[in-house]
């Protein structure tokens with residue numbers, strides 16, 4: 001696969017040979033390899049030896065923190081130890097290593113090459129870094145890799161929890177895509193039909209290989225990796241706010257910021273996304289059961305005071321993040337009665353389209369079955385989430401990022 005403006009190669013030994021050839025062609029001879037102890041052993045050591053065998057220099061940076069986070073400390077280490085100007089960074093690892101490396105390479109005006117060690121997420125082609133600065137996670141402008149070299153023997157040997165998280169991330173595209181259409185239909189959010197179709201295709205290709213993925217076979221992992229890269233790329237290209245995602249990512253993000261604030265361990269991203277996607281699928285299923293006349297009746301009864309975010313609530317729930325949430329929720333906070341009436345009218349007028357969007361999302365039971373088939377976390381329990389955390393996300397995650405997703409609609413119908 002050689003698509004878009006980054007080289008994407010997925011395969012076995014030929015992938016590393018291609019890496020060497022491409023580096024020679026591009027005249028790359030100085031490298032900074034960033035890895036953690038596990039990913040260094042899983043792939044870094046092999047790549048390092050191959051590059052050195054060409055007579056090229058490789059500066060190795062092993063990030064030892066466990067759990068590793070893309071925070072100030074990790075960034076400083078890489079800035080401090082990197083080979084400086086005129087070198088190519090190699091990110092050898094999964095999402096966190098990539099977030100760190102793509103940020104530093106961008107800020108030092110160097111290129112970077114992606115060497116994923118697990119099919120655990122869709123961010124390999126991303127041009128943003130998700131960093132934890134001052135204890136808060138935010139997205140920072142970074143750069144795309146010049147190439148993604150996905151070496152299947154390493155990807156297939158990755159811890160199962162990482163691969164299943166990648167599958168969870170992929171399944172989350174059902175609700176991402178539905179939410180994306182919903183935001184376009186009801187809130188005039190930007191929408192890119194071509195990117196949506198590409199993502200949908202990637203999702204279908206991945207589901208088509210579910211049996212092979214469930215066995216962690218090379219063929220299945222190849223499809224999963226390819227789908228993740230294509231879906232991530234599609235969303236990225238559409239200029240969707242990063243990290244790309246809908247209500248499932250709002251919930252994943254909600255759990256994440258709360259755990260960070262409470263200094264509790266974080267769950268792996270894709271597992272949180274999967275659980276969020278099942279919960280959102282539940283809302284879409286509930287929506288499908290509402291007839292137009294019921295919708296009209298319910299909306300008529302729903303006062304603005306119950307729909308618009310409440311300041312005290314934002315302060316209590318989000319504490320130090322209040323300012324950012326207020327900024328994101330500006331349009332909802334400032335909504336007046338005429339605008340609210342207009343929104344409700346829009347929902348009623350678009351009911352057939354809303355129903356067809358809802359029909360594109362599988363039922364929550366089907367989502368759970370697919371996740372369980374590959375051994376991925378599907379329920380809050382599997383993902384080590386307390387029921388209190390689930391309830392709070394259903395209630396408050398719609399306040400994160402000023403998007404109009406199913407969470408806002410569920411709120412409008414008094415479901416949340």
Ligand SMILES: [Zn+2]
Pocket residue numbers: 121122169243244245249269273
């Ligand atoms: Zn994600």
